[in-house]
Amino acid sequence: MAIATFAPSFCCTRTEPTQLPRFRLTHSHKLQSQTRRLSVSCRLNSSNSLSPADNNNNNRYKLHDGASSQGRRNGSPVFVKLPEDSTMIGGKVKRRKAMAQSFKALEGVVVEVWWGVVERDRPGVYDWRGYFDLIVLASNCGLKVRALLAFHQCGSGPGDPKWVPLPQWVLEEIDKDPDLAYSDRFGRRNMEYISLGCDILPVLRGRSPIQAYTDFMRNFRDTFRPLLGAIITGVQVGMGPAGELRYPSLPSQKLTWSWRSRELGEFQCYDKYMLASLNACAREIGMREWGDGGPIGASNLMQDPEHTEFFRTDNGLWNTAYGNFFLEWYSGMLLLHGERICREAETIFRGTRVNTSAKVGGIHWHYGTPSHPSELTAGYYNTSTRDGFLPIARIFGRYGFTLCCSCFEMRDVDEKQMNPFSSPEGFLRQLLLAARICEIPLEGENSATSLDDAAFQQVIKMSKFYSEGLEKPSFSFNFLRMDKNMFEYHNWVRFTRFVRQLSGSSIFRAKLDFRGDIRPSSASDFAKVGLAFAYC
Numbered sequence: 396m397a398i399a400t401f402a403p404s405f406c407c408t409r410t411e412p413t414q415l416p417r418f419r420l421t422h423s424h425k426l427q428s429q430t431r432r433l434s435v436s437c438r439l440n441s442s443n444s445l446s447p448a449d450n451n452n453n454n455r456y457k458l459h460d461g462a463s464s465q466g467r468r469n470g471s472p473v474f475v476k477l478p479e480d481s482t483m484i485g486g487k488v489k490r491r492k493a494m495a496q497s498f499k500a501l502e503g504v505v506v507e508v509w510w511g512v513v514e515r516d517r518p519g520v521y522d523w524r525g526y527f528d529l530i531v532l533a534s535n536c537g538l539k540v541r542a543l544l545a546f547h548q549c550g551s552g553p554g555d556p557k558w559v560p561l562p563q564w565v566l567e568e569i570d571k572d573p574d575l576a577y578s579d580r581f582g583r584r585n586m587e588y589i590s591l592g593c594d595i596l597p598v599l600r601g602r603s604p605i606q607a608y609t610d611f612m613r614n615f616r617d618t619f620r621p622l623l624g625a626i627i628t629g630v631q632v633g634m635g636p637a638g639e640l641r642y643p644s645l646p647s648q649k650l651t652w653s654w655r656s657r658e659l660g661e662f663q664c665y666d667k668y669m670l671a672s673l674n675a676c677a678r679e680i681g682m683r684e685w686g687d688g689g690p691i692g693a694s695n696l697m698q699d700p701e702h703t704e705f706f707r708t709d710n711g712l713w714n715t716a717y718g719n720f721f722l723e724w725y726s727g728m729l730l731l732h733g734e735r736i737c738r739e740a741e742t743i744f745r746g747t748r749v750n751t752s753a754k755v756g757g758i759h760w761h762y763g764t765p766s767h768p769s770e771l772t773a774g775y776y777n778t779s780t781r782d783g784f785l786p787i788a789r790i791f792g793r794y795g796f797t798l799c800c801s802c803f804e805m806r807d808v809d810e811k812q813m814n815p816f817s818s819p820e821g822f823l824r825q826l827l828l829a830a831r832i833c834e835i836p837l838e839g840e841n842s843a844t845s846l847d848d849a850a851f852q853q854v855i856k857m858s859k860f861y862s863e864g865l866e867k868p869s870f871s872f873n874f875l876r877m878d879k880n881m882f883e884y885h886n887w888v889r890f891t892r893f894v895r896q897l898s899g900s901s902i903f904r905a906k907l908d909f910r911g912d913i914r915p916s917s918a919s920d921f922a923k924v925g926l927a928f929a930y931c
Contacts, residue, residue: 470899592668624748
């Protein structure tokens, strides 16, 4: 039988539908600008937006541009990601006093802006109140803000204190059509993110998912326009589960430990929209039998890849014409999804002076095997003989996006003690080289929430791997995340030392009044705290 040939471009040949009518978004701002200060009396109200002024009064906010001409020279800024539940449904900032107290110690923060909070009840009706208050609070403390537009679910379920589902009206549509959610070969549905198989189909009450994301981004831009570039300096656009450009091959809550158990993940291609695309692509090259589903022989999640028909090193199906066909299609659909969102975001935020970014998942626990199975099931066609991250970096570079990735604190010497196939350093180096080749800026993140001195030094080491030799390196770091442990004495000393080293700041705004909720471990630590929190 003749071997079918496969062109990577064929999976992108579907014609985009005629643009559907969008919701008309109108709002009014009463704005006054002063040098390095914005005084905003903001109604933010329209037929499509709920606002701080909806409570029968015009709230007045004074917004301060926290830029400083002192301090940092050629260093890398450090932002701290806020707790996932910083704002509540209904437009309130949680733990407001503790948050304000904590802000006094920082230089910049990352705020997750949840689709399931802002556009919760009805399509095209946006409630930004809690986020506006939170960003104003950060601005009043002189901070810069990065907004992460989160189109995914947070948490594992209603019992999770960090639970933020998709918008209620989206869940109602999924109830009507379960194939809007990803599915694996066992029929298990994943509700973290809408299947990219229906990206351009009008399945959300007349709009496609891409149109819904685009309308959300546009309303965010219009609502926060006075702050863009001055206070809000970056916008990270979510592209999948956990905000990452990938498939939910494993539930996100398992990713914090799944690499230790070496889970392979499951291909997410069994909803009717993904199957229709796969089937059409198989027919196009005359191999109809290849379009009935994902690979047979990928075996179960926990199995050794060498014991599977698809992932094994010798004669594994991943390294055959069929394997190439399927993995090109599967990864190609993910690339197409990322490019669609990048294109819309670039158009929306053009001219606003904000940096746009997107995140790639840190899937590293089979990096030391030839087939890299957990990367393949996540949608990264990355093996020992193929670079699966360079195509992503090229797309980001084409639309002026910064690449965000995690695992910066992880060391092979530690991870291989528990999983000899894991190589977070190898994974990260490959990703950083792709960013260097495509000349795109980089945002680093840590994966673990508690770091020791060795972990902080590893972050600095990997940042230098990216930056050294570049004429104009552009690196920044998002620290995960703000919680009470971060402000414990020894942790805070480590963190401030790390910020000094990475940012090159001669002044670090680390001045906390411990009369609030955050306290040193004992009264005897106050003298030490003074040294740790205030220095030149």
